[in-house]
């Protein structure tokens with residue numbers, strides 16, 4: 578399969594690297610379109626077939642076009658892309674909030690898949706939810722699902738609107754996790770640990786706890802209970818979290834991300 582990527586930043590290149598790792602695409606079968614000259618320089622190590630700063634007619638030779646620019650940059654991309662896109666091509670967008678209908682109308686092109694990945698895709702440990710327009714046939718969809726699965730797990734959603742909630746939960750989710758980890762490491766430093774020691778304590782705790790969630794055959798409430806001894810230290814911490822409304826604060830943050838994704842859908 579020949580793939581053009583428009584916008585070769587964090588996510589565009591995470592996808593490209595995952596496809597390469599699983600031998601799904603050869604280096605020379607990539608066309609990379611990147612506006613930033615600094616960024617372009619760093620792409621040469623990837624040895625793609627073509628690196629360019631502009632969208633030109635050669636893009637019509639590629640089977641799949643991945644659009645991975647920021648949502649705010651899409652309209653300027655669309656004005657050039659619609660001049661050269663071919664009816665047989667499929668567009669895979671990973672832009673937050675930009676709807677299939679919006680992409681179809683800006684490109685005057687029917688076959689569109691909208692996906693929402695997350696940054697662990699860089700390690701092949703991402704989760705991507707996606708929806709497709711009816712004009713993407715089942716063979717094309719299967720091929721693209723195989724590509725997405727090189728970046729981690731995937732889930733197909735019939736209802737495209739749910740992608741705004743996916744964006745808020747798993748698309749932005751890694752940042753919430755890093756935020757909590759950072760606050761825990763900061764607390765460790767304030768209690769007198771070197772940053773490296775605090776980071777080791779916190780990161781290994783997160784890793785082990787994640788595996789307990791998956792393997793302990795207990796609910797999250799039971800897992801919490803198993804740590805929080807009556808009258809003990811954990812209870813003291815959890816009381817503070819409750820008093821500060823930490824769970825509601827997290828929920829409200831996630832809802833705000835969903836609202837923002839929906840706003841982006843409206844352009």
Ligand SMILES: NC(=O)C1=CN([C@@H]2O[C@H](COP(=O)(O)OP(=O)(O)OC[C@H]3O[C@@H](n4cnc5c(N)ncnc54)[C@H](O)[C@@H]3O)[C@@H](O)[C@H]2O)C=CC1
Pocket residue numbers: 583584585586587588589610611612613616630645646647648650653654671672673693694695696748749
């Ligand atoms: N970063 C994340 O965690 C996630 C991001 N996304 C979505 O992925 C998209 C890309 O995000 P990132 O990779 O984080 O951003 P990024 O800023 O790392 O990459 C975007 C790239 O597009 C380039 N670009 C902008 N206009 C261009 C144009 N006209 N032609 C060619 N290249 C152009 C920029 O120079 C930049 O290198 C966004 O739409 C975002 O909503 C989706 C899921 C997760």
Ligand SMILES: O=C(O)[C@@H]1CCC=N1
Pocket residue numbers: 673744748749
């Ligand atoms: O913050 C954003 O808008 C993008 C979408 C999900 C993660 N990053």
